[in-house]
Each structure stands twice: as structure tokens, then as C-alpha cells.
Amino acid sequence: MSLPPNFCFPVPDLSSDKVKLTPFDITKHSAPLIASTAPHPSLFNYLSWDPFPTADAFNTHFFDAYMTPSDDRTCFAVLDKTASPSSPSTDPQNEDYALAGMITLMNASPVHRSAEIGWVLTLPNYQRTHVTTHAIGLLLRYALESPAQGGLGLRRVQWIAHSENEASVRAAKRMGLRVEGVLRWHRVIVGAEERGKVGGREVGGDGYGRVEDRGRDSVVLSVCWDDWIEEVDEAVGGGLFIT
Incomplete structure (x- = not known):
């Protein structure tokens, strides 16, 4: 089943000529997603979550506990329209x-x-292809175009990345988001080394938390409605053939 329709905005399918975003359906998408991430734990190096051992664990801890209780978040499956699945549907x-x-x-x-674009997870076989660019572009277009154009008419879309996650920052910049600054000691990475998390800063003084719980600095990027109208729409949206 797909996520309950409790998101504060409508959740339509979004499509370009090469990529389709559709509301994440745990009965169709969880198992292949987790199977594809299992050999690549480094995908989670900079994420707040750890690799999920099973699809059931993913559904329980990510969807049931994190996604569904709040109406300020929703998740899309990213589908590559240029490739066929390994197990075609009947x-x-x-x-x-x-x-x-x-x-x-x-x-x-x-x-x-x-709104914020977060948890961008592109499977290894689709990295350095059109997939990430089209997925981000589709969400930006939906968020920032006016309602008359079929969008939400938002004034701001932000992106917050681990300051050491250069790939994430590059992806955002490539899509027209601008760096606004760095939030120092923004988050605590609990048990960072034990969990295989990359980077972060160690606490150097007593009384400021456990040494093994590193601190994360975060880069904040954004694109706003006036940026979109003046330049980003043409630069980013022009490369997406919306269907």
C-alpha cells in the first residue's frame, strides 16, 4: 500500500520523459529498495538512519515510526522510465x-x-545518470510553479546536507539551489563510529555529551520562488521534458 494521504499537500505522480515519481508503495517498493541497498551500506554514511536489514524493518522504523505520523512529510519512489525492472509485473x-x-x-x-527536499537515495546502478537530476527537478518544479501551472506555489524549498557530504551539496547546487550558510554543531550523531558514520566533529570538553556522539555541521541551501521565476526554471526545468 502507498502512504496514507495525510500529507499537507496533494501527492500526485510527477513525470518527465525519463523519470517518474510516484507515492511510495511499501508493498511494491520496499523489498526491491532494501535488496538493492543491502550490498552498499555506504549509501547510509551521511544519513541519520542505518542500513535496514529487511523490508519489514524499513517499513516499521522508517514509514510507521517516522513518515506516517506527521503530515509534513511524504515519500516518492523514483522510477527510471528508460529501464525495465528485474521482475516485471504481471x-x-x-x-x-x-x-x-x-x-x-x-x-x-x-x-x-x-518545504525541504530530503532523503535523496539513488541506487548505485542509477548514480551518475539522468535519474537524480530528473527526480530533484520534478520536485522543484512541482513545489515552485504556481497553482495555475500545476504547482504548489511555495516560496521556498530548502536542502540540508552534512557539511562533508560533497556529493549532496554538488547535486543541490547543480539544480540551482544556493548555499545560505553552515549550521555548526547542528546535530548529534549518536554512536557515530560504531554505526559506521562518516565525518563529524568530536566533543572536546566534559559535560557536553559523549565523545562517541560526534557533532554534525550542516550546509543549508535553498531556492526560492523569485529565484525560480528569474533563472532556475529555465536552467533546470528546461532540461526536463514533463509528460
């Missing part, structure tokens, strides 16, 4: 596109007309 109503990853909208606010 249901003629299903489009046989390969699962290439997942992407979320989070911290969304109708009051402040803003």
Missing part, C-alpha cells in the same frame, strides 16, 4: 519501470509556503 495496470531510488518532501508548511 498486472497489466502497472507500468514496468525500474525502481531507481527514493526521495522525500519534508518539513512542509502550508502556512509558510515552504
Whole structure:
């Protein structure tokens, strides 16, 4: 089943000529996603979550505990329209596109007309292809275009990355987001070394938490409605053939 429709904004399918975003359906997408991430634990190096051992664990700890209780977040499955799945569906109503990853909208606010793109996870076989660019571009277009154009008419979309996650920062910049600054000691990475987390800063004084719980600095990037109208739409959206 897909996520309950409790997100504060509508959750439609979004499509370019090469990628489709569809609401994440745990009965269809969880098992292939977790199977594809299992050989690549480094995908989680900079994420707050650890690799999930099973699809059931992913559904319980990520969806049931994190995604569904709040109406400010939702998750999309990223489908590559240029590739076929390893196990084609026998249901003629299903489009046989390969699962290439997942992407979320989070911290969304109708009051402040803003949202954050987070948890961008592109599977290794689809990295350095069109997939990430099209997935991010589709969400930016949906968020920042006006309602008359089929978008949400948000004023701000942000992206927050581990300061040492250069690939994430590059991906955001490539899509027209601008660096606003660095949040120092933004988050605590509990048991960082034991969990295989990369980077972070050690606490050097007594009374400021456990030494093994490193501190994370975060880079904040954003693109706002006026950026979109003046330059980003043409630069980013022009390369996406929306269907």
C-alpha cells in the first residue's frame, strides 16, 4: 500500500520523459529498495538512519515510526522510465519501470509556503545518470510553479546536507539551489563510529555529551520562488521534458 494521504499537500505522480515519481508503495517498493541497498551500506554514511536489514524493518522504523505520523512529510519512489525492472509485473495496470531510488518532501508548511527536499537515495546502478537530476527537478518544479501551472506555489524549498557530504551539496547546487550558510554543531550523531558514520566533529570538553556522539555541521541551501521565476526554471526545468 502507498502512504496514507495525510500529507499537507496533494501527492500526485510527477513525470518527465525519463523519470517518474510516484507515492511510495511499501508493498511494491520496499523489498526491491532494501535488496538493492543491502550490498552498499555506504549509501547510509551521511544519513541519520542505518542500513535496514529487511523490508519489514524499513517499513516499521522508517514509514510507521517516522513518515506516517506527521503530515509534513511524504515519500516518492523514483522510477527510471528508460529501464525495465528485474521482475516485471504481471498486472497489466502497472507500468514496468525500474525502481531507481527514493526521495522525500519534508518539513512542509502550508502556512509558510515552504518545504525541504530530503532523503535523496539513488541506487548505485542509477548514480551518475539522468535519474537524480530528473527526480530533484520534478520536485522543484512541482513545489515552485504556481497553482495555475500545476504547482504548489511555495516560496521556498530548502536542502540540508552534512557539511562533508560533497556529493549532496554538488547535486543541490547543480539544480540551482544556493548555499545560505553552515549550521555548526547542528546535530548529534549518536554512536557515530560504531554505526559506521562518516565525518563529524568530536566533543572536546566534559559535560557536553559523549565523545562517541560526534557533532554534525550542516550546509543549508535553498531556492526560492523569485529565484525560480528569474533563472532556475529555465536552467533546470528546461532540461526536463514533463509528460
